[in-house]
Amino acid sequence: MTERLPTLEEAFLEHHRAVFNLAWHCVGDRSDAEDLTQEVFLRYAERRGSLTLDLQLKAWLYRVAVNRCIDRKRRFARSLAKLARWKDQREVERAGERGFPGETTLLAREVLATFDATTRVLIVLKYVEELEYQEIAELTGISVTALKVRLHRALERVRQRRNLEEEPEHGRA
Template sequence: MNKAQPLPTRYDPRELTDEELVARAHDELFHITRAYEELMRRYQRTLFNVCARYLGNERDADDVCQEVMLKVLYGLKNFEGKSKFKTWLYSITYNECITQYRKERRKRRLIDALSLDPLEEASDEKTPKVEERGGLDRWLVHVNPIDREILVLRFVAELEFQEIADIMHMGLSATKMRYKRALDRLRDKFSDTSET
């Protein structure tokens, strides 16, 4: 029976794969955070972009990113590697985005219900509308939340369909079908507006 070789203590985390960093984190956390920090550094920008596009504003995206990074920090010790680290990370991100989205929706309903002047409340928005930013964001406001998440995971996180299906707890064919239908709807919508 082969015994696992002890990992050398000195290493450059930038030269290691995600899997090697996860193995390091298993051994080092919580005393040493070098491997964890490198994993977060690698995915930080894409993680933020996924959250911002899904939630529609940077403030909520930043909050969700912080929550995701904490969940990864405390969850890495138990991560068994049944999926890629990247898939596991975006699964956590997806769940946190859903939670935040629901919280914001409940908060908006409460504000609307308590507001004496709903028009004044609606015009008091400080954050820019997603449509004003252009690019992919301009498209994403025209799809429902599940289709939006599929498109974000595909285009921003650059995940394979099987990884997206695993994260969203959907079948592979259902994921591909929703992806295709969302793209078809967007093509129809934007071809209609370009013709007028």
């Protein structure tokens, strides 16, 4: 049996949900995420003939999706506040619970809305998609050390925001 890369249809059936979820978390809009997902799979169709058999397809698709997310962010200079307008509230709650244990969904959305596009992608890959640091580093081209620093700072921002919101309650007692 000859090894081969999956057809476009096979790749789409196996990976479209993961690519869409990543895109949705990056751009915060279902329609934009659908467009971005299509772009990723069109890119696969265009490049399939030149890709090697040892390709880690999911990692390659994620890398293309991350790059498209960042490109789109730069090109349209979209406000990070779009994250607050997610249409599927259950997905927002799931992302908030998985991404920021102990934080409320609203707080998670508000804090995420303050991050730059790259940090937001890193947060999604680590805390929503639950990728390992090394995987994220390979996908984004950011060193593991720099990645850990950025994510640590992001979580510190979450903690600071939570503490600021809790202080008035203590002052009233």
